[in-house]
Amino acid sequence: MDSRTMHTHTCGELRRADIGQEVTLCGWVWHRRDHGGLIFVDLRDRAGVTQVSFDPEHSGGSAFHVAETIRPEWPVRVRGVVRQRPEGMSNPKLATGNIEVLVSQIDVLNTSRTPPFQIEDHVETSEDVRLRYRYLDLRRPKMMANLRLRSDFTFAIREALHGREFMEVETPALFKSTPEGARDFLVPSRTQPGHFYALPQSPQLLKQLLMVGGVERYYQVAKCFRDEDLRADRQPEFTQVDVEMSFVDQDDVMGALEDVLADAFSRVGVTMACPLRRISYWDAMDTYGTDKPDTRYAMELHDVTQLFSASKFKLFSGAAATKGQFVKAINAKGAGTWPRAQIDKLADVAAGFGAKGLAWIAFREDGSINSPIVKFFSDDEMCALRAEMGVEHGDLVMFAVADRLAADQILGGMRSHMANALGVERAGHDFLWVVDFPLFHWDADSKRCASEHQPFTQPDEDQLDLLESDPLAVGSHTYDFVMDGYEAGGGGMRIHDAKLQMRILKLLGFTEKRAQEQFGFLMEALGFGAPPMGGFALGLDRVCMLLTGSDSIREVMAFPKTSSGSDLMSDAPSEVSSAQLKEVSLRLL
């Protein structure tokens, strides 16, 4: 460790073994107690807390007299001798809880106004106030621990990648606007009036160009920008660990990534057992109702279509008789004891996931059954249903009737909702791959195929002849990394053939002219001997959120923005002078 002249130790490191030593500490006055004629101060820095005490009888009382004036959040430097805390005064909750420092000299390094909220982990303050004074919010030990974990994990993943011969390459933030994905943030050019850069939504095209350029193994911890409405837990700028490899097939990439991720997680104390489980997209949808399943709990979806094929309940038997329609069910254990009114409200929840209604059967603890539909079922049907769903007293079985994807999505939503409502335990972390996504999905708005991942994804080579005739049947080389029920990362193999890339863009509705304008430079590059390539991007903010047990990515960002995109601390975005606007040849509407 390099020398420190202003302090000899941090506030987190003194122990019994240091008793008798003279030390100098720097930190903020946290709590102050006057007790028995002495003053006790909890001195806090980023490493921890040390109790320092002031005695009017010690060193002529000068330090004591200063201590009488100090207030919370003043930064101070103290010098003194480490001593054992008196009998019964130890604090076993504190790493430094056996000792204190008897101060002989104190220097006030600065004063502080009274903070608008207490610097404590569990403080009742609106998030807006926390963001307005983020520099105070960061002093809370939990926030400091979050920043430290993020720093440690980011370094761990860099170390894992660097050690495996990945090269970090910085790609530009001022790049070309390709508005086909999310909305771009634009940056007007001053020297080229009427022209704009765009901030990258991801370095996707640039990393593919790096593969054409022979980099072979690339990574970057990259800032990405999307000007989307910030509903849910989104931020206008976010960070992804971006990776790309050449001369590889899908198994090479996934193997390398598993190796890197397991290494990085282990460096922050999290075990990721390899090889990871791989679930195909349709298995994930059919079993968990989502392409990002949390498999720490079961509550799996069951296809009960055939079971009700002859049912008097026409909704079910009608579906069974219709091609492409399914009756699916989940069993929410414990919810069968809920009062009828509470169960009835679940129909609204299901409607949020696309259901037109919600059929259900509550198996009461006393063995009775409560259900609006059970009267239509035969004993055989009930018996088969109980067996299929593993029914016990206290269970609530819910049904969805729809086409495959819709039925999956309704029950996937209900599964997650019920797990939260029932407080289903989800201990530890859950990692898996979801693979084999379809190349396209149907976009009802544009009445056209849209890319399931992105337009540069490699289709299954043996299904290329279906591209025009049955595009929705074409598979792809894709893989999502799912952690604790979140899509924590995703990737795929890329098209490295210029003609195939143009064919895909046309299927997505591009004219040849427009495709050339937007992506001509990519296709030109592919024509100069692009190698087979594939890669991945890990959502760093989200992974750190999960690793710290936070409920928002804002808790793992130093200076996040509000849902309206504001920085409440600096008041950005703000008005600029008309001269600044004129320089970039713009005026306000």
Added chain:
Amino acid sequence: MDSRTMHTHTCGELRRADIGQEVTLCGWVWHRRDHGGLIFVDLRDRAGVTQVSFDPEHSGGSAFHVAETIRPEWPVRVRGVVRQRPEGMSNPKLATGNIEVLVSQIDVLNTSRTPPFQIEDHVETSEDVRLRYRYLDLRRPKMMANLRLRSDFTFAIREALHGREFMEVETPALFKSTPEGARDFLVPSRTQPGHFYALPQSPQLLKQLLMVGGVERYYQVAKCFRDEDLRADRQPEFTQVDVEMSFVDQDDVMGALEDVLADAFSRVGVTMACPLRRISYWDAMDTYGTDKPDTRYAMELHDVTQLFSASKFKLFSGAAATKGQFVKAINAKGAGTWPRAQIDKLADVAAGFGAKGLAWIAFREDGSINSPIVKFFSDDEMCALRAEMGVEHGDLVMFAVADRLAADQILGGMRSHMANALGVERAGHDFLWVVDFPLFHWDADSKRCASEHQPFTQPDEDQLDLLESDPLAVGSHTYDFVMDGYEAGGGGMRIHDAKLQMRILKLLGFTEKRAQEQFGFLMEALGFGAPPMGGFALGLDRVCMLLTGSDSIREVMAFPKTSSGSDLMSDAPSEVSSAQLKEVSLRLL
């Protein structure tokens, strides 16, 4: 190493010890030679080059027949057996030069159009063409080595910082416009019409807020943005290694930085002997004529004012008699042999550094003297001059007459020019600190003091009473890191007292209202117990340029822009749709 299914080795690693082994390689066809009925191909990947050979008699000739069709820059995969090259066919310049791979199977992974320039290190191509096809330019071994060095050095410095308990914290790219420094790049907000973010010129304010927030030891490899005219070797976006520390004094910060930098440089094979030499700003100016001296060669500036105090040459003696005027000289060894016409042209060079003319004396190899001014000098003056300047045959002594700073700058410029013109050897790397910059310099345009470093720099504590009365005399806690005659980094201690910060802003011409609008959030934060703090920023692009022996930072950036700010590959910046502009409430002028 993780598994690779597509290849068993890189093109750089096979040696004699591998003879007899069956291997699979992937790479690009570089050179192809048909010789003695065989085909020889240099296969290139980022790790190196391996000769692979094709024999029509081997494995039924199938690989040979494919090899007849392959062209430069096609990516291929080959399988074959490593064998010794025939007697006299080894290539000692190549790490793999003792072996070749006799190919039994070749897969063409893609074809390539003919590149617009050859993929060779020494290729005569305009930089515009290189940038237009940057992905091909990057395939040149020198460019690939530059990217790798940059990746290695960046990782080394991260490792050095992380190992010393610095926390990496990401600060936002969408921040507030503070247009007092260089020009900001603006980013219009869609959700808040008429409001703009700015891309950060540096994370300066944010890292100071992190210190207020208790981070104590921060670093970030940060993208910075300046919308300046790109004369010289500038880019609109560049990268700095940004560092800040709390509870420190200047020696703490400089000591920590020396430690980190020496560690990082050593990891890329460069020795930086510590402690580094420290030169004060005025010593550097007076001795080398610059605040970023290259001390690998002498050619130091000499103050000869007093020597000519009684001279008949009125230009010199007049200066000696005038307070604040100086006569200074340098001795360019070897230039004394230049023809008169060549020497005369130096006056134009000196004019570029602010000189009104250039007095000089050429000491010819034959002992004669050639000079327009020497006729005015007494024998004693010449004798004293020879002694002071260590004159030998072949020397050219040049003079500047001006005030201290101007004389320094003229001769500093000439010193550097002459070193280049004479090809003065500058081997190895040269590291030093320049310290103790004045807090302000006089800005002739605004007729006002301007910050020498930046407005947040801590003045010398014992000169605070001079701030208003004699501001140019006030020193500061500042340090620049100079490498090979370039300002490679700079830093200082920061003001952590809100009132002092406001006082400085007023001295810089801010009204209280304007200071509050721009920097009120900083001063508010300082009022909540800001600790003593200081930091540093290292120009990563420039350091990598010097480490790779490149003559431009563009050689160590994957995708640099032209001097007009264009990306020639993607054609950014480009026009955007009127719908995109309308969304951000703007129209073109």
